[in-house]
Amino acid sequence: MKVIESSLLKPIPKIQLSHSFNDCSPECKADMNAWLLEMFGTYTPCYIIGKDTLIISTEQMEKLRASNMELNITEQINAYRVNSF
Numbered sequence: 227m228k229v230i231e232s233s234l235l236k237p238i239p240k241i242q243l244s245h246s247f248n249d250c251s252p253e254c255k256a257d258m259n260a261w262l263l264e265m266f267g268t269y270t271p272c273y274i275i276g277k278d279t280l281i282i283s284t285e286q287m288e289k290l291r292a293s294n295m296e297l298n299i300t301e302q303i304n305a306y307r308v309n310s311f
Contacts, residue, residue, distance in 0.1 A: 235271060242259045
């Protein structure tokens with residue numbers, strides 16, 4: 227499996243109010259989104275392309291390298307550094 231590291235993948239809020247939600251003031255919307263971020267946090271997406279390519283963030287790649295996954299995964303992964311995808 228090829229693993230592609232992309233610096234473009236960033237953490238995003240798990241939940242937030244829709245951009246089209248306009249039933250409250252912008253300040254109220256910002257406060258609610260801040261509270262939702264505090265309560266539910268963020269996640270960093272990853273993408274599977276085809277059957278053999280995984281695109282992950284720089285932070286995820288660092289965790290993968292640090293863990294070494296006990297299966298000697300570093301020998302099984304062809305890692306590519308990608309600045310844009």
